[in-house]
Amino acid sequence: MSALLQSASTAPDLTGHNIVLAPMEGVIDAPMRRLLTGIGGYTRCVTEFIRVGDVLLPEKVFFRLCPELETGGHTEHGIPVYSQLLGSEPDALAKNAVRAAQLGSPGIDLNFGCPAKTVNKSMGGSILLRTPSVVADIVRAVRDAVPADIPVTAKIRLGYDNSDALGDIVQGIRDAGATELAIHARTKFDGYKPPAWWANVRPVVPNGDLTTYINGEIWTIEDSVAARQASGCTHIMLGRGALAAPDLALRIAAAAKGESVTPIAWLDVSHLVEAQFLRSDSQSPRHIGNRTKQWLAYLKRSYTEAPELFGRIRKMHSVQDIQKAFSEHRDWLATQE
Ligand SMILES: Cc1cc2nc3c(=O)[nH]c(=O)nc-3n(C[C@H](O)[C@H](O)[C@H](O)COP(=O)(O)O)c2cc1C
Structure with a gap:
């Protein structure tokens, strides 16, 4: 990454x-x-x-x-x-x-x-x-x-x-x-x-x-x-x-410039989202996860896998639960290959 x-x-x-x-x-x-x-x-x-x-x-x-x-x-x-x-x-x-x-x-x-x-x-x-x-x-x-x-x-x-x-x-x-x-x-x-x-x-x-x-x-x-x-x-x-x-x-x-860049794969994006969650969205007890959920709502537009992760964390409010959901989402991804 x-x-x-x-x-x-x-x-x-x-x-x-x-x-x-x-x-x-x-x-x-x-x-x-x-x-x-x-x-x-x-x-x-x-x-x-x-x-x-x-x-x-x-x-x-x-x-x-x-x-x-x-x-x-x-x-x-x-x-x-x-x-x-x-x-x-x-x-x-x-x-x-x-x-x-x-x-x-x-x-x-x-x-x-x-x-x-x-x-x-x-x-x-x-x-x-x-x-x-x-x-x-x-x-x-x-x-x-x-x-x-x-x-x-x-x-x-x-x-x-x-x-x-x-x-x-x-x-x-x-x-x-x-x-x-x-x-x-x-x-x-x-x-x-x-x-x-x-x-x-x-x-x-x-x-x-x-x-x-x-x-x-x-x-x-x-x-x-x-x-x-x-x-x-x-x-x-x-x-x-x-x-x-x-x-x-x-x-x-x-x-x-007439060049092309391969779009970032969802797995990499999911790591970016998790890192962002831990860096900036896991501090305030009242708002834990809100920005991450908001970002995932936008990501759903470009990535077909994003709704699965969004669905997992939608109702979660604790750092431990959300981190576990990221991990389980990646397990789920592995089954989709
Ligand atoms: C949630 C949200 C917050 C926004 N906040 C601001 C802002 O603080 N200042 C501003 O000039 N425009 C703000 N905008 C407007 C955006 O900068 C932009 O003009 C608008 O979303 C259209 O561009 P887009 O289709 O690329 O999103 C906001 C838009 C959204 C959806």
Whole structure:
């Protein structure tokens, strides 16, 4: 297993195609970023959102959501991790962005896509897409506040209830000086319902543009090609697809260079899942196994063997039981050969 992680963790040469690991609250945390960037293919990560009200947050909040700040804002495998901020107050966001930069964040990402109700009640995330000028004000305030060599990126959806304002939103973000922009090709109303409307992004992506990332429903190499073609984006962002197939970025990166990488076999993935369970999901008595079950739910999409393991541990809450289930699952696998 370590050979796999080591050989794949060399700096990715994507011949111009960047692949960003999407922010996913409660799912893609520092241990998961470490694991996925260890397998390879990613050029950047983004933290789960850091909610900003009207105050300067204590340093510990930044370190909690981005422990990589302890190591220069990069994962153990050398991939930069941008801190994502979510809020609606330009001044407060700017102050907190400066703090993140001072703590060593290699970039700041601004969340304008989150659909969660509690977030939107406190004005943040996708509700701001209804007022493109506010989005632009926030990007400008943050851009003006942080040092010029720190990239400021934004993540949006196509719009709130429709995509009529997409052109204004994107123009405002670019004029305000954002370095790059990721577009989840669905409105807030679309939620996470397939499909993602990649082609709806095309009108806001100039020919030859290298600053816009297409995001949403990219589960396979073929999806990545189709999303790029339909949207006109060179770069992509992977969220759930990265969890369903932990080597997806590596295989997409290889395919972009005309090469191919053998997909990781389920047995190896099951060892990765178990190691991850022991490293990051077996500590807190109240939540033992939750993240592992959540990850297995995504893995079921790519691996026919995953439901068997998921079924075994679904109702388990103790480290001993879950470890035993991993072992019994491998015994079961052996009988399937
Ligand atoms: C459980 C979950 C948590 C998410 N958390 C965040 C977040 O913290 N910040 C953000 O900008 N987007 C967040 N998203 C949206 C994803 O980054 C991404 O835009 C979305 O899942 C579509 O991409 P995908 O089809 O590749 O998953 C989240 C999505 C999910 C499913």
